[in-house]
Amino acid sequence: MEVVTTEAVKPVEGRPSRSPVQKRGQQRVDAILDAAEAVFGETGVDSATTNAIAERAGASVGSLYHFFPNKDAILLALAERYAESMTTLLQQELRLDEPWVPLDVLFPQMIRSFAAMDDAHPGFMAVCRATDSASGGKSPVSLQMEEHMQGLVRTLLQRRSPAMPDDEAERHAALSVVLVHAGLDHAASVPEPLRTGIRAGLVDMLVRYFTPVEARYVEA
Numbered sequence: 383m384e385v386v387t388t389e390a391v392k393p394v395e396g397r398p399s400r401s402p403v404q405k406r407g408q409q410r411v412d413a414i415l416d417a418a419e420a421v422f423g424e425t426g427v428d429s430a431t432t433n434a435i436a437e438r439a440g441a442s443v444g445s446l447y448h449f450f451p452n453k454d455a456i457l458l459a460l461a462e463r464y465a466e467s468m469t470t471l472l473q474q475e476l477r478l479d480e481p482w483v484p485l486d487v488l489f490p491q492m493i494r495s496f497a498a499m500d501d502a503h504p505g506f507m508a509v510c511r512a513t514d515s516a517s518g519g520k521s522p523v524s525l526q527m528e529e530h531m532q533g534l535v536r537t538l539l540q541r542r543s544p545a546m547p548d549d550e551a552e553r554h555a556a557l558s559v560v561l562v563h564a565g566l567d568h569a570a571s572v573p574e575p576l577r578t579g580i581r582a583g584l585v586d587m588l589v590r591y592f593t594p595v596e597a598r599y600v601e602a
Contacts, residue, residue: 411449413439418456423504427457427512454516458523461513464506465527470529471495482540485596489588496562497581500570531559543599547590554595558588579588 417439421430432453435444450456452584471509475492477483500506513521539546562584569580 407449410439410441411459414441414446414449414456415460418460419503419505419509421505422460422508422512427508428512432456457512457516460505461509461521461523464503464509465523465530467499468496468527469530469534471499472534476534476538478534478538478541481538483493485589485592489585491583493562493566493585493588496566497569500548500566507567510567528559532556535559543596545599554592558591561587564569 401447414435416544418430418435419432421438425434430453432446432450433443435453435456436443439446446456449476450459462599472492475488475495477488510524512526532552532555535558539551539554543551565580565587569577569584572580
């Protein structure tokens with residue numbers, strides 16, 4: 383059985399070369415990223431400026447440039463922070479230490495948690511789209527995040543159904559991660575009650591999909 387590590391998504395090329403080494407420096411970076419998240423969520427990535435981000439953070443533009451040379455570096459750092467949070471959240475919600483939690487309990491809680499993160503971080507999807515667009519496809523951050531999440535789902539499937547072949551577990555994991563990401567992305571862009579309906583549909587889809595899959599491997 384493959385062992386999936388839970389280490390954070392590794393930084394990719396393009397991050398600013400200067401990293402804060404003191405607590406105060408890290409607090410300033412966090413404040414800048416929090417401000418960028420708010421500005422990106424309100425105006426979109428293209429319309430956001432480093433001046434607006436610095437003003438929202440209560441910092442000077444010079445202070446911002448001390449840590450981030452441009453808006454793209456801020457965008458990438460924020461994308462990495464999101465990716466780490468998403469991977470950690472999935473690690474918690476899949477409940478790998480309790481592999482026999484019923485599917486109709488496991489998936490509703492998982493989707494609720496991801497939906498709550500989307501609602502709490504209005505800039506999340508804007509950042510994901512912008513980093514992917516800038517890369518002409520899936521950005522390195524998105525690819526790393528999907529790889530980690532697929533690995534976690536694959537491990538869950540192998541623990542719940544030990545007889546499942548590795549290639550089948552990999553296929554189911556890849557499909558489910560892609561579908562959930564796409565569904566939550568779309569749900570974040572539409573108003574209520576459609577948003578809640580799409581999220582409920584994701585839960586129903588996951589339960590209906592994985593129930594017969596697992597049934598094939600139930601020991602007699």
